[in-house]
Structures are given as C-alpha cells and as structure tokens.
Amino acid sequence: MQASLRGRAHKYGKNVDTDVIIPGKYCNIIDIAELGKHAMEGLDPEYTAKMKPGDLIVADSNFGCGSSREVAPIAIKGSGTSAVIAKSFARIFYRNALNIGLPIFESPEAVDAIDSGDELEIEPAGGVIRNLTKNQTYTAAAFPPFMQSLIDAGGLQPYVEKRLAEKA
Amino acid sequence: MPMTLTEKILARHAGLDAVEPGQIINAKVDLVLANELSAAVAIGVMRQMKGADRVFDREKIALVEDHFVPAKDAQSAKIAKLMKDFAVEQKIKHFFDVGRGGIEHVVLPEEGLVAPGELIVGGDSHTCTYGAFGAFATGMGSTDIAAAFVLGEVWLKVPSSIKLVYNGKPGEMVFAKDIMLKTVGTLGIDGATYRAIEYHGTTVDELSITGRITMANMAIEAGAKNGIFHADAKTIAYVKERTDRDFLVEKADADAHYERVIEIDISSLEPQVACPHTPDNVHPISEVTRDEILVDQVFIGSCTNGYIEDLRVVAEILDGKKIDPRLRVIVNPGSQKVWMQAAEEGILGKLAGAGCVVNTPGCGACFGGHMGTLGDGERCISTTNRNYVGRMGSPKAEVYLASPATCAASALTGRITDPRVAAAVTA
Numbered sequence: 001m002q003a004s005l006r007g008r009a010h011k012y013g014k015n016v017d018t019d020v021i022i023p024g025k026y027c028n029i030i031d032i033a034e035l036g037k038h039a040m041e042g043l044d045p046e047y048t049a050k051m052k053p054g055d056l057i058v059a060d061s062n063f064g065c066g067s068s069r070e071v072a073p074i075a076i077k078g079s080g081t082s083a084v085i086a087k088s089f090a091r092i093f094y095r096n097a098l099n100i101g102l103p104i105f106e107s108p109e110a111v112d113a114i115d116s117g118d119e120l121e122i123e124p125a126g127g128v129i130r131n132l133t134k135n136q137t138y139t140a141a142a143f144p145p146f147m148q149s150l151i152d153a154g155g156l157q158p159y160v161e162k163r164l165a166e167k168a
Numbered sequence: 169m170p171m172t173l174t175e176k177i178l179a180r181h182a183g184l185d186a187v188e189p190g191q192i193i194n195a196k197v198d199l200v201l202a203n204e205l206s207a208a209v210a211i212g213v214m215r216q217m218k219g220a221d222r223v224f225d226r227e228k229i230a231l232v233e234d235h236f237v238p239a240k241d242a243q244s245a246k247i248a249k250l251m252k253d254f255a256v257e258q259k260i261k262h263f264f265d266v267g268r269g270g271i272e273h274v275v276l277p278e279e280g281l282v283a284p285g286e287l288i289v290g291g292d293s294h295t296c297t298y299g300a301f302g303a304f305a306t307g308m309g310s311t312d313i314a315a316a317f318v319l320g321e322v323w324l325k326v327p328s329s330i331k332l333v334y335n336g337k338p339g340e341m342v343f344a345k346d347i348m349l350k351t352v353g354t355l356g357i358d359g360a361t362y363r364a365i366e367y368h369g370t371t372v373d374e375l376s377i378t379g380r381i382t383m384a385n386m387a388i389e390a391g392a393k394n395g396i397f398h399a400d401a402k403t404i405a406y407v408k409e410r411t412d413r414d415f416l417v418e419k420a421d422a423d424a425h426y427e428r429v430i431e432i433d434i435s436s437l438e439p440q441v442a443c444p445h446t447p448d449n450v451h452p453i454s455e456v457t458r459d460e461i462l463v464d465q466v467f468i469g470s471c472t473n474g475y476i477e478d479l480r481v482v483a484e485i486l487d488g489k490k491i492d493p494r495l496r497v498i499v500n501p502g503s504q505k506v507w508m509q510a511a512e513e514g515i516l517g518k519l520a521g522a523g524c525v526v527n528t529p530g531c532g533a534c535f536g537g538h539m540g541t542l543g544d545g546e547r548c549i550s551t552t553n554r555n556y557v558g559r560m561g562s563p564k565a566e567v568y569l570a571s572p573a574t575c576a577a578s579a580l581t582g583r584i585t586d587p588r589v590a591a592a593v594t595a
Contacts, residue, residue: 017557019557023536024535024559025561027535028236028241028247028537062357062391065391066554067292067554068290070309070311071205071209088361090361091391092308096308096311096312144192144325155311156311156315159315160318161220164220165219168219
C-alpha cells in the first residue's frame, strides 16, 4: 500500500506535452536523477528550483500528450514530484506513469479548485485528495479494475514475471 | 457481432471471436519495434525482469538506430551501442544501423516488415504509421516494450472507433499532409484520445501508399491509439513486392459501430498550415499568408514526409532555382533507400544546387535532437508532425507544419508561401 503523498501544488494548463516535460535534447539520458533536473524545463524552467520533494503537479486536460518517451514520467518522478493530478491524461503517458510508478490522479473537480501553492495531501488507496490550505476534499476517478490490479501487483514487471512463469 | 477494422484485428490476435470497446485483452504481437532511445530504457527494464533472459522471437523484433545518430555526442554513442550490443547478444534479425536503415517508420514498410492485418507495437508514438497498410499499430513506452520483447504479447484496452469519411478530389497543390492537418485541426489534439481512427472515402481510396502513410502517421497528433486504412490492391502489391510471408486482409463489417462518423469534403480544401504551438492550430494557407511570416529554416523530411514522393515534389518546385539567401533549407531523405533513389533520380543534385543541405536519414531535427536545431527567436516551416513549444530546439522558436510543396514554395521566398503561386516566383 502506498503511503500518503503530501506537498505543494504547482499548477499548469491543458495539453502539457512531453516536449516541454522533458525536451528532446535530454532524451539520450538514462540516469533518473539527471533527468529529474530537467523536469518541466520546456514549460517552466524554474520548476526544479522552486519545487520541494513531495510537491505535486496539477494540470488541466490531456497531460502528457505527444511522444511515447517514458523519460517524461521518469523525469517528473526523478525531480522528487510525488504525483500528478490532471483532468485527463494522454494515453501513452498514462500507461507509462503507471508502469514506472509515478502516481497519477484524474480529478477535474480538484484541478478546478486547487491554486498554485496550495498544500495537498493524497491517500492513493481511496483516491482522496485533501486541500489543507482551502480545507476541501476531492475524489479522484477510480482506476479501471485491470489497471488497479496491475498497480496492486506492484506494476507491470511482476505481472510480466508471472506471465513468464505461466508460460515456462 | 459486427466489428470495426481495429476490433477485428484485435480479436484475432487475442484468440477471441469478438471484442468490444473498453474490453481488456491480451494480444499476440507480430512485430515489436524500438529505436535507441526507447530501447535503452526497455533493455534496462528487461534486465531487471526475473526469467526474462531472451526475447520471445528474434525475428519479430526490429531495432532501428535513428534518433541521435550518427552519434551526436558520447552519451548518444553510448545508448546507440547499448542497443547494438543487445541486438548482437539476442541475435535480433532486423537491426538497422546508420547507412543501412534510416527513420524507423520509413524503414519497416520498405523492408516488408509490415503487412495487412498484423499487430505491431513500437517504442515510438509514430508507430501508428503502419495503419497505412491495414495493420493495427500503436506506440508505447519502454516498460511496455520490454514486456512485449519477452512475452510477445501486450495488454490492450479495445478502443472505440471514429470513422472519418473523405470525399472529393484534392485541388492543385493539396496533398495528404494538408488533408491530415485539416483532420487534426477538426478533431483537436485530444479529439481522438483512446480511440481508433478508421479512414474511409473516395479521396483516400485514390491516395498513394505514401499519402496514406502521411495520414496514418499523424493519427497520434489527435491523441489516437491507432489510425487505420483498409488494405486494397495497392497495399497488397506494395507488401508482396517486399515479403513472401502470409497475411490476412481484414475488413470492417458494414454494420460495425462507430462512436462518431465525420465527413470531410476535400474538393474545396486549400493547402493547410499548423501554426505554433500545437498541431491542431490549423489554418488555410490563404489566411496564414495574409501576414508576411518570414522564416529562418525550412525542414523537409521525417516519418511524415521523408519519402521519395515528397522529395520529387520539392525537387520539382526548386529545380533550377535558388532558395532565399537569408534561409537555410535542410532536407533529410527518410531512409537509405529513399536517399539512394533520390540520388538516382537526380533529386539530391537539384536540391543541393538550389542551396539546400541534404543530410543523412534520421529523426534528429524533428524532435530538437541535432542536425537542424532552432535557436531563440528562430522560425521554421517544416514537413514534420509536431510543433509544441521547444519541439525543434529553443522554447523561444516557432514551428509551422505544412506539406513538402508549401515548405518548398516557402524556401524560394523566405516567407510562408502558397505553393499554388510558387510557379510564378522568380528566384
């Protein structure tokens, strides 16, 4: 079971694409910490300087659109960001985030209410998002059952190992 | 149960009689693709998986060095080598280094690795390109690709389908790129998220294979999981020239269910341009050229428009002329085969004679990697597929997306130019 996630919100608009999350020139980097230094650089070059470990990205719809680069969620995770809350996620980013263990939450209600700088706390298990600054509570959409079973199993890797064992 | 083309292919690969949108399936894959960027991460993930020592089938994996090659720097060389070493270790049959390959999505069809009815996943979002051949093809991240490497199967949520019906004959200097830009502009960049796009209509029936490639390639620009055409006699002839393996041509049922049906009339369509900074910010050329938009760079190439047909159009417009003196024009033939064909037809000489630089095949310029990176305040018109902030380099640069003809016309004048008046330009 994941621990609760807590930090300040950094709010962005809609269609935050992978080119701004981690610009192409950094895509030959594999090291997670090094990638983390450039998270969100194309959109907000100050992001990694102003954020503290545990902080959250809050964004409008279609977060992570564009390329399939898995280094996009890896860079966000590497920066110390604890989670992303958005109204919706682009398809490949959504899979990648779950596969690498970056917590993501879909909640239009939360995105509309949260302002940059608000202190947030999330209980991942129930998808409960608390805004400690505004004293409000929001609910994130539940993951589809298959996705939830992957998350509960610890991601795609254990799932693959189980399938391999079945085939052997 | 009636099914769409995508549903038919997914059902067969899942060993089921029928599937419906929203259903989660385990599907067998016919081919898994990665480039050196997605492979570097995928190989690392595979190394951590217990019991995952070998790929599922060394003949059903394609590895293409194309993003940062010839190596831009030592770090790029390191990941290129990482993939090459893996290819040798696993005895991967379809490994393409520089000089024998090119851009992955140009190379795979050329090499006969894509056929109708097949299911292909790739560690690159433009894997959807292979829908041009009636295959289900979708892009994924590296962890999913690592899973596909070792299992030979992927889990998928069956997408609902959007049917796009194009009718009308394209006008002068209107190409598949213009039709697809119009489509992305109509749908919006999240208009087809989690959906399959199925292309129909007399306009696309008449399109060449290259034109269909251009359109399928940009399905992801509307957020789609895949974009797919029905294979016809043209498709089958193209594929049979390149492979002798068996394939099954699937067809959507006449009463299949589509989430939306959108009809698009092409007869009055002008050349289209996607303006900064999203691929759906699409306007007709007559609107864009109302203002004088000077450009610093013209780029011709990519998995969208790096094909011999595209280079022929550009060469015809530039032949015997000179590009605007304050411009640089960069041309990347999409693959080694396209490069050689262009050389044979005298196209490379014509382009170089007009003042273009002809680069080696690769993805570098399109994603701001190398070989055509934009600086602060620079503006580029490009035949590529994305124009997000910073896509081709500086976040303070601007990228306009257009057809090869519109880019070539703009190369003559140094400003965004309607290709229908290019013939009148004296350069």
